[in-house]
Amino acid sequence: MTRPSSRKLVGAGALLVAGALALTACGGSGFDEPAEEEAGGLTSSDDALSVLIGSSGDAETDAVTDAVAAWSEESGVTAEVQVASDLPQQLSQGFAAGTPADLFYLAPEAIAGYADNGSLQPYGDLLANKDDFYPSLVENFTVDGTFYCAPKDFSTLGLVINTQLWADAGLTDADIPTTWDELATVAKTLTTDDQVGLSFGAEYQRVGAFMAQAGGGLVVDGEPVADSEGSVEGLDYVQTHLKDGTFAYSSDLGAGWGGEALGKELAAMVVEGNWITGAMSADFPDVEYTVAQLPAGPAGQGTLQFTNCWGMAADSPNQEAALDLVEYLTSTEQQLAFSEAFGPMPSIQSAAADWMSANPDLGAFLDGAAYAQFPPNWAGAADVITDLNAQLESLETGNPQEILETAQSNLEAIAE
Amino acid sequence: MSVLASPRDAMPRRAGSPRGIRHGEALAGWLFTLPVLLILGVFLLVPVLMALWVSFSDWSGRGSPLSSGVGFVGLDNYAAVTTGGGLAERDFGIAMRNNAWYVLLVVPLQTGLALFLAVLVNRAVLRGRGVFRTAFYFPSVTSSVAITVLWLFLFSTSGVVNAILARVGIAGPNWFNDPSGVLHNLLGALGVRSGPEALTQHGFLGVSWWDWLAGPSVAMSAFVVMAIFTTSGTFMLLFIAGLQNIGPDIDEAAMMDGANAWQRFWRITLPQLRPTLFTVLTLGLIGCWQVFDQIYTGTQGGPGKTTLTPAYLSYRSAFLSQDWGQGAAIAFILFVIIVLLTILQRWILRERPDVRRRPRRGPRKLTGGNGPGVVEAGAGGPAGGPASEPSAKEDAR
Structure with missing residues (x-):
């Protein structure tokens, strides 16, 4: 504390000089030789x-x-x-x-x-x-x-069904859902004390498929449409069935993701992409499953890629x-x-x-x-999706309209 | 550093340096410290200065931040995270909220637990003290990544913790997937589900006051428990060192005066531990504000951003979102917060004049200490000139 301040200055000066030398050394490379350009x-x-x-x-x-x-x-x-x-x-x-x-x-x-x-x-x-x-x-x-x-x-998302649980519930190939109503019906049939009908991760990357099926999404044709009617309708549908217990987030079932929920038979159906095939054969080789297209919503078929x-x-x-x-x-x-x-x-x-x-x-x-x-690829979109996912986790008790309005204003802020 | 700067050393050096045999000492001193200075300079000071520059620049992450294409943008990056009104500000607000609760819980609890364990383990009557010391210290030597992974298993929905809770009839929460705030949950149990307008309509850093008061999320609480579990062992060691430097004399004197064990702890032992306490609180505070690796390995800020911390947000803004300036700005705001809190805490723990006079009656031979005296010189506040030093040390003993 009583060290003469001039020495301090000398010391700081020496460091700065050394630092400057080091910096010029870093800064120089990579710029001095532009590689030769060709046609x-x-x-x-x-x-x-x-x-x-x-x-x-x-x-x-x-x-x-x-x-x-x-x-x-x-x-x-x-x-x-x-x-x-x-x-x-x-x-x-x-x-x-x-x-x-x-x-x-x-x-x-x-x-x-x-x-x-x-x-x-x-x-x-x-x-x-x-x-x-x-x-x-x-x-x-x-x-x-x-x-x-x-x-x-x-990869795209599809409806992955546990064949055994499907048959146990008395369902056949003809029952594979092609509309939201049919999906709700089979999910109800498949829900028991030990399992839910349908499960997926608590994120836009899964729930977004339902928004797409209702004609919404986050960004469609370069326009932010997060709070459009279709998007809200999609979340409403998911929320309704999270509430009645026929749908559940995989994290709420104690599974890390949909594939684990399917493999552990915590859910009879999951919304997952084709990466699930590798995981199932590696971790749950005994579980049989079939893959169907996601059912169509009010605005037709929809999925995410x-x-x-x-x-x-x-x-x-x-x-x-x-x-x-x-x-x-x-x-x-x-x-x-x-x-x-x-x-x-x-x-x-x-x-x-x-x-x-x-x-x-x-x-x-x-x-x-x-x-x-597909999820928006704008600069900053990842943060918007992270923020949306944070709110989707509590979708069951949340307000879809409000959640999507927040997402919309965040998207408009980064709109190109 | 404080040893080098202690007044007794400085006086003769200053007098002798212009002439005589001590002439080359300064040069030799610089030579000996040069390697460390160079290493610290190149790997610490220069990166810090570069980061400071980045926080004031529009560097986009390509090439050197010092190249000609990078412009100075003043406080723009700082403004974006503190007053921008957008997602960046809200993320920063949420991260500050989360970390403030984390600090508020972890620092007092870990310090208290460490002190409690130290007092227990320091007792002469305790058998197998070494075993206990090792056991309590063990979590501190284990890698935090390993402990985080262990924690993820312990606190999973169907994990050990919930299994034990189920035994006693409690349905455990879905720990690392539960974004609800603990205080909000408590209020919810009392029937309060939404806050008064005064709290929900106004806020700070894009987060409403009602959300500031949410408390740590259930997921964050698990991290709080983990931090207490891992770090109290380290601080226990510091407290043991402090306790062993306290002579038995004053304690015995107090016993003769009729003070019971409780009074002796609060009035005799704890005041003498003040330097150690300052060290522990400061280290704890710094460590807690910088919490990163648990978040990075464990939850990546989820669920619902409730384990997002400024340190992790800084990393995420820079490396994942390419907002390097904002990332650096967050880091420096964090730095300022830590410095301010440390100063505040030093002021709170300062030696008050009326407290210092009392123990002077102690025998003078007590001043011969070494260990805590060094800490004391750094932490002792007004102990300025050589004349006041013996009494300052005496206070510590």
């Missing part, structure tokens, strides 16, 4: 590629690693697959440091943020198989009119090779191989027939692609 605006060099993925497990890791290795052999470009433990964080670190992975899994809710700060290289229009992708998936990865990246695969794309870094020194790898990875053959390994559906229409014949029992998921909505 189409993509860079090209001899550099090896790095591919960063957020893997669901060994099956996915192995499948991607094998596919990338096969491409490497074919093209002569070295490529390495890394599995991220926390993908958004590792991506952000890479972009900040100026040394991102060349290709990476990218979620639609993250795309706008990275596109805004220039981290992403849009390459959608350069893809040879561009027109083969489902239009709604292309829309999902389009920001400000630019198609940024190739959808790597996708989920997808990721192969993001390409603007700072990548070898984008041409990366584009070639993306085309290889999204080819029919590779997507079918991925689908077999870890479950998602191919993002290209030309693979649909092959996929259907390979997975006859899961056709309902692919049928959903025709009418699926």
Whole structure:
């Protein structure tokens, strides 16, 4: 405390100088050598590629690693697959440091943020198989009119039914619900002391399907419609049946997600996506289930789709090779191989027939692609959805109109 | 630091430095501390300064924040989270609400429990003290991630805690999925389900006063219990060290004067533990305001954002939403809050003049202490010049 203040100053000065030196060292790299640009605006060099993925497990890791290795052999470009433990964080670190992975899994809710700060290289229009992708998936990865990246695969929500419990309740295939009323009826039939009729996670990513079936949603055709009549009607329907006990959130049943509720026979039906197949065969191999399309609401059929794309870094020194790898990875053959390994559906229409014949029992998921909505991909939309989910958790006692009005005002604040 | 700065050291150095054999000491001192200064500078000071800059900039997360394309935006980021009126402000308000309740519950409870355990374990008559000390300290050496995972199992809907509650006829809540506030639940049990208009129509940081008063959610309460469970062992050790530095003399004197055990604890032991208490409260306060890893591994802010904390929100704004400026701004607001609360607490725990005079009657040989004297010099407040130092130490003993 009595140390002469001049020394303090000298010390602080020394630190600042050292700090400044360190900073210039960090700041310099990544900017001084703009990689050479070629036709189409993509860079090209001899550099090896790095591919960063957020893997669901060994099956996915192995499948991607094998596919990338096969491409490497074919093209002569070295490529390495890394599995991220926390993908958004590792991506952000890479972009900040100026040394991102060349290709990476990218979620639609993250795309706008990275596109805004220039981290992403849009390459959608350069893809040879561009027109083969489902239009709604292309829309999902389009920001400000630019198609940024190739959808790597996708999933939709369907109605997954426990076959045994279904038969025990005296129901047959003819009873599979196609309307909200029928759904309510079978859910009531299936509800007993030990199980509920229908279960799903307490989040927009499941409940949103009901909003879509009533003609609502969060963002439809680029307009925020969260507090539209359809959205409110969808939540009202869910709330009614949460109250009468025939529907229940999986968390309220003590299950982490719908698949667990189905596997543990806490629910006879769940709303889940096609990722459930892998989980069921791994964790509950003895539980039999069938998949149906979600029933139609007042405004017709509706479901949600989920997808990721192969993001390409603007700072990548070898984008041409990366584009070639993306085309290889999204080819029919590779997507079918991925689908077999870890479950998602191919993002290209030309693979649909092959996929259907390979997975006859899961056709309902692919049928959903025709009418699926997707969560908004605006910058800041993830926060809006998080906020909405927080309120959906107490939907049973809440007011759907108020919940959706909050979501609407949050969406309008970030509207493009 | 306080040892270096103690007045007794400074006096001769100042007198001797211009001439004589102590000439090179300052240089040598700097040389010896240089490695640490460099490491701290590069890995602590520079990142902190960069973060401070980011909080005033529009850096978007790509490339260096010091590159030419990044602009200065003044207090915009701070304004967005405190007065913006949008989702960012409300999220920050909710996070502050959650963490304030967490601090309010954890800090007093863990300090009280730690002190209680320390007094118990410090008793000479207790058999197998070592075993108890180890047992109480054990949660502190375990990784918080491991304990969080354990907690998720214990407090799951069909977990051990609820099974035990069911034994005694209580239907346990759905712990980590229950967003309802504990105080709101209590009021609800009394029939009050919605607040008066004065509370619901007005608010602070986008959260109505009624929601500020919701109390910690059931999910947050589980984290509160966990924090108390894990950290009270560490603070127990600090209290034991403090207790062992207190000589038996004053205690015996008080016993001769007819004070009972309760009075001796409150009037003799606790005042002498003041420096330790300050340390424990400060460390507890800082740790509680920075709670992150439990949230990151456990609930990610859910259910219903009721376990969202400023530290986690800062991470989420920056890494997930690409609002780097706001993330950094939240971190610095948190820093200011911690500093202010520490100053406030130091002021509350300051040595009051009337309290200091009384123990002076004690024998002078007591001043020969070492351990707590160091803490005392840092925490002792008005002990300024060399002349006042012996008496300050005496107070501590």
